[in-house]
Amino acid sequence: MVRSKKHYTRREQLIDATLRSVAERGRDNVRIRDIAAEAGVSPGSVLYHYPELSELMFDAHRTVVERFFRSRVETVEARGTAGDRLVAAVDTGLPSGRDDDVARTLYEMHSLADRSSVHAALMTSLFDREVGLYATILEVGRSTGEFTLAQPARAGATTLVALEDGLGLHLLSNNTSVDLPLARRLMLAAAQQATGVALVGE
Amino acid sequence: MVRSKKHYTRREQLIDATLRSVAERGRDNVRIRDIAAEAGVSPGSVLYHYPELSELMFDAHRTVVERFFRSRVETVEARGTAGDRLVAAVDTGLPSGRDDDVARTLYEMHSLADRSSVHAALMTSLFDREVGLYATILEVGRSTGEFTLAQPARAGATTLVALEDGLGLHLLSNNTSVDLPLARRLMLAAAQQATGVALVGE
DNA sequence: CTAGGATTTGAACAGGAATTCAAGTTATGG
DNA sequence: CCATAACTTGAATTCCTGTTCAAATCCTAG
Numbered sequence: 001m002v003r004s005k006k007h008y009t010r011r012e013q014l015i016d017a018t019l020r021s022v023a024e025r026g027r028d029n030v031r032i033r034d035i036a037a038e039a040g041v042s043p044g045s046v047l048y049h050y051p052e053l054s055e056l057m058f059d060a061h062r063t064v065v066e067r068f069f070r071s072r073v074e075t076v077e078a079r080g081t082a083g084d085r086l087v088a089a090v091d092t093g094l095p096s097g098r099d100d101d102v103a104r105t106l107y108e109m110h111s112l113a114d115r116s117s118v119h120a121a122l123m124t125s126l127f128d129r130e131v132g133l134y135a136t137i138l139e140v141g142r143s144t145g146e147f148t149l150a151q152p153a154r155a156g157a158t159t160l161v162a163l164e165d166g167l168g169l170h171l172l173s174n175n176t177s178v179d180l181p182l183a184r185r186l187m188l189a190a191a192q193q194a195t196g197v198a199l200v201g202e
Numbered sequence: 203m204v205r206s207k208k209h210y211t212r213r214e215q216l217i218d219a220t221l222r223s224v225a226e227r228g229r230d231n232v233r234i235r236d237i238a239a240e241a242g243v244s245p246g247s248v249l250y251h252y253p254e255l256s257e258l259m260f261d262a263h264r265t266v267v268e269r270f271f272r273s274r275v276e277t278v279e280a281r282g283t284a285g286d287r288l289v290a291a292v293d294t295g296l297p298s299g300r301d302d303d304v305a306r307t308l309y310e311m312h313s314l315a316d317r318s319s320v321h322a323a324l325m326t327s328l329f330d331r332e333v334g335l336y337a338t339i340l341e342v343g344r345s346t347g348e349f350t351l352a353q354p355a356r357a358g359a360t361t362l363v364a365l366e367d368g369l370g371l372h373l374l375s376n377n378t379s380v381d382l383p384l385a386r387r388l389m390l391a392a393a394q395q396a397t398g399v400a401l402v403g404e
Numbered sequence: 405c406t407a408g409g410a411t412t413t414g415a416a417c418a419g420g421a422a423t424t425c426a427a428g429t430t431a432t433g434g
Numbered sequence: 435c436c437a438t439a440a441c442t443t444g445a446a447t448t449c450c451t452g453t454t455c456a457a458a459t460c461c462t463a464g
Contacts, residue, residue, distance in 0.1 A: 026317055028230040032452065042413050047453070111313055113375040115228055120376035127372065128379055151391055159365065159388050162380075166368030170329065173315035174322035177330055178364075186361050189353055193395050233421065244443050249423070
């Protein structure tokens, strides 16, 4: 029997189970048993498909990065003007709350980058693509005359991504001095300073 | 024998040993043995002084927060003009590199805030004080006419703190697209936009 | 329908770490 | 200097988790 289609399906199930487990229990508290239970299989089966647990973690990280960025791009590109796209980028970049599983999982996974270069590469690649997303919006806005950039598009874009990461960190960490409305206001103010345009939320 | 002075000394030794261990091995990889070895005592002794390990982690977190903020304030207040103070705030707020143990430990500890409200409170208190530090600098600069604030001092200060946290996160996580010179440039550019003044590094 | 490889299971095993604790050592008040 | 309580130790114990594996089951090519 050739490696069946089901084999890949199972791996995907395990990745999803891992993501749910991480969101639920926190990355360092996830046991193989949790993943197995979440996927509805036995612990031995997890090891069968992923002899290296680190590979499962990596696949889970990669998956959540892809999902997050893809969804972000889709939402942004559904908007018309550069101003609207910028607001959409801001809104999709901040965690919607403590119950935002994708954002929470993304941060949990990113903290693996400290000690693992493959996870660091994943984090860097997401960062670069997010910077690219913002930079494109800024460039387009400038070329149409909609924006007047305060600094080069790439620098402004990098600042916005880093700012949203910092705000996201505090939003997800129970910092009671930062809530979503405040974070959004600060992001829009920063975007406004970067573009010279007053941005209004939807 | 009343609880001796040595008792408190030992607890401080254990806190320092914990901080060293966390910096060295990462928070989730720290074993009681490591702390004991680092402090030069037996594992049993650690438990004697800290029956609850979580309390030791909390004390260690509190200690590193205090040290970090105190040192930051001292450096900033040694400067004369508001502009110089702002630059000093930026320079003390970014991790100096991957080997910046205080910054690394601070981030490791902060990630406990996800699941623990006492750690979240600690993180919030540091955040608030950092915002206060920046806000004071901005206010003073405005009152002397040195700065022209683009938005209320508190909002600008909060943005700067969140931005430096976001940049710090990437600096410490091996994001190869962000290095210290870039982070510093972006921070100074943001500070410049907030104050209307061109800030030059030392 | 069937043979044989793929997959799954769950019990047994192994290892590492926290925790306990009885015994020994140290420090201090009187 | 003594009595007593604080402190320390390290070996024994317990707990938890990953890992192995032989047996059972499932799938699919032919």
